[in-house]
Amino acid sequence: MRLDKFLREMNIGTRSQVKNYIRQGFVAVNGIPAKSADMKVDENTDKVTFRERPVQFRKYSYYMLNKPAGIVSATTDNTADTVVSLLKDEIHAGELFPVGRLDKDTTGLLLLTNDGELAHRLLSPARHVDKTYQVTLEHPVSRHDIDRLEAGVDIGDEKPTLPARVSVAAEYPDTILLTIHEGRFHQVKRMMLAVGNGVRGLKRISFGKLCLDETLKEGDYRELTPAEIELLKTSISD
Ligand code: URA
Secondary structure: OEEHHHHOOOOOOOHHHHHHHOOOEEEEEEOEOOOOOEEEEEOOOOOOOOEEOOOOOOOOOOEEEEEEEEEEOOOOOOOEEOHHOOHHHOOOOOHHHEEEOOOOEEEEEEEOOOHHHHHHHOOHHOOOOOEEEEEEEOOOHHHHHHHHHHOOOOOOOOOOOOOOOOEEEEOOEEEEEEEEEOOOOOHHHHHHHOOOEEEEEEOOOEEEEEOOOOOOOOOOOOOOHHHHHHHHOOOOOO
């Protein structure tokens, strides 16, 4: 691939930044300062350095976004802003897509990647990857409702939901943490409706073993660490 493309994909900078870096002699290929942005590099065998530090090629990128309300979980939309439009150009946003969907009014953890195979496995209904939501309810939750949610409820689909996990702090009975093992359409809202309650606010706080980084403000995102990528991979049952 072209050297400038390689550097952009590895998040070294924008198109014009990487061109400047090459012109200024900050980039070397196999120990020789690169002369032109369009020179070809083999991403698997050539040793590229930027400011004398090796630039390792990674085929896939993984980001976590703290999704704000009012944004659509898609790559394009005719009327609303999308999660992909929140990303800056330099992270080759064109190739990233959200792993699954959160409703427009839902906030919290959304993964973005270009790793189609991992996304597919994380979303596969057969894999039952856990998702935990902080749910702010219209009414305090009762013991009876918790028992029903934990047993599985009829939400009008062919099958009832799988047993969920519910935890509630005694002092905030209108806010629960709900862990579900599926990803059906509007699942949490429909589960609450099925027990006669309503959702005032919904935030996803974990996906598999990966937790939302609470230091990310709504609308902010960051790359996953190698340990977090591993956590995600080990969240998938065989
Ligand atoms: N369940 C919902 O109802 N909405 C979401 O966005 C996610 C889960």
